[in-house]
Amino acid sequence: MISREEFALLKANMRERYDSLRTPTHCKCLNHKVHLNAKGFHHLLYDGSGKARTMLQARSRLILIPFIPVVMRLANDCSYEKRYVRENRKKDSPPILVEMWGMEATVGKMPARVEVIIRREGGGHFIFWSIMRIR
Numbered sequence: 001m002i003s004r005e006e007f008a009l010l011k012a013n014m015r016e017r018y019d020s021l022r023t024p025t026h027c028k029c030l031n032h033k034v035h036l037n038a039k040g041f042h043h044l045l046y047d048g049s050g051k052a053r054t055m056l057q058a059r060s061r062l063i064l065i066p067f068i069p070v071v072m073r074l075a076n077d078c079s080y081e082k083r084y085v086r087e088n089r090k091k092d093s094p095p096i097l098v099e100m101w102g103m104e105a106t107v108g109k110m111p112a113r114v115e116v117i118i119r120r121e122g123g124g125h126f127i128f129w130s131i132m133r134i135r
Contacts, residue, residue: 002114007059008065014065017066017107018041025069027126028071029075029078029101033126034126035125035128039129040128042127044062044065045058058081059131067107067131071104071116074106075104075105078102078118079099080099081099081100081104082100084098098121098122099119099120100120100129101117101118101119102117115134116131
């Protein structure tokens, strides 16, 4: 188990690493530049409904931050999903198109399968959305 102090230190260190990654970063699979912004880092700590992830869940994603550009460089193909979601939670808000791509690669000294999710809202920029280890 990880203590709150250790988690806070890990979060601060990984935020520095995340901010130091070159943005935009080229994604081989999409053949586009991907922006790494605050929304992507926020999603590592909170789920889609805004609820905080457990420290264990967040830690497992945070420690994979250095592999984001590696997976985007190594992945040869990706899965695609599109859906319409509300811009905000109000009932009468207009739906917008959200496209998501998932790409996988084997990375690290002790090889692990890692998936990176890239998101684009309404034809805007491609942004990093999430990273996770595949078991």
